[in-house]
Amino acid sequence: MDKQRYSRHLLLPEIGVAGQQKLLDAKVLVIGAGGLGCPLLQYLVAGGIGHIGIVDHDIVDKSNLIRQVLFGTNSLGINKAKAAKERLSDLNPDVRIKAFPSRLTSKNALDLFKDYDLIVDGTDNFNTRYLVNDACVLTKKPLVSGSLYKFEGQLSVFNFKDGPTFRCAYPEAPKDNLRLSCSELGVLGVLPGIIGNLMANEVLKIILEIGEVLSGKILIYSAMTGQMQHIGFPKRPEEIAKAIALKDSFTTIDYHGKRDFGQENIQYLSVILAKNLVAEGIALLVDINQKGVSVDNDLFQNLRIKIPFGKLRRRMNALDKEKTMIITSASEVKNQAAYRMMIKTGFKEVYILEKRKGQSEFDKQNGRKKEKNT
């Protein structure tokens, strides 16, 4: 043990060498390396939690930097789990960090959770929160959970020593059309720092077996008033039973559901971000141009898969639905049709590649010329 690094912990009789060794032996899985994940990871790693897994499929965007304090300008366009690992490895080389740059789904959750003592939820949507809860119930792992809304934060420890779970506190999620995220609503930049640090504190207490763990209570913090309060809530066996009932079918459940096309919001991705995602193996570029029409740039020459639009419906089933798909072709109409087709078929993350400036004119002429030829 590096006694100099951990000296301030070793001085505390509540921790000492034995406590620090517990931290060094602990295995913690953090879901989401965003606003909450970044600050809490800093303290878990600095404090010497020996084994840490980080799950995040997202990439660093400039709008994240106001609160996701592990990332700098050089991290833009890089996967968050990988960028966090890079920064954290320098912070404390004692810690073994594994980055999982993929989306948490019912297919991979149980296998991932099995290898850790404790799960931390810093995700940004209700679907993943129910998924994380149910997977924790099924694998019998305590769950440290934090969440935010504009200027307020919540925090609780669920499924701790047979205590109440997330479903006991919140049996129901808001309907899809009444859900908004930080990216749509905004959030005070320092708030995830406050809640994330409180989450790290709960993690340390659980591992050290000291103090009073925030089980059966929700802590609410208001950044506007500076007030903190605890709200007690009961265990609801019928809600825990719902998660246990999923035992045999869990991996087939689609927690992320189908998207609502009443309010279609097609997602586009810039060439630079697409290039990063493809190079990291997170995304696949699907070129749906007809045979003979080439993709607009050479960046992707060896990394794209070519499926002409007419054959997409039949051939897309061979593709991995968990992987991010980026559609490109000369025709925006076909891009959008392919986008809808893939979303409806169950692909989790689909984008259309943005055109470069001046590219669309070239595409139009090129596409039209080729279409005549075929």
Place this chain on the structure above:
Amino acid sequence: MIVNVKYLGMLVDQTGKTEEKIVFDNKSLADLDSVLQGKYPILKELPYNLVVNHEVASSSLELQSTDEIALLPPFAGG
């Protein structure tokens, strides 16, 4: 009876208030809830916990005018 009701999270946006005094006839938490849902119909669409004196309470609870009441919805941001 007059009680003070606090709103949390998205309910602040939906009601336009952080707290307010509510006057209602009966005594149970269920009665208060239906008065609130009449005043703010969007509450029928949203899940929330009824909190009395810092504990999630069942709707059959009889209220006192000194009770601290809050409506707590889930948050999802991270």
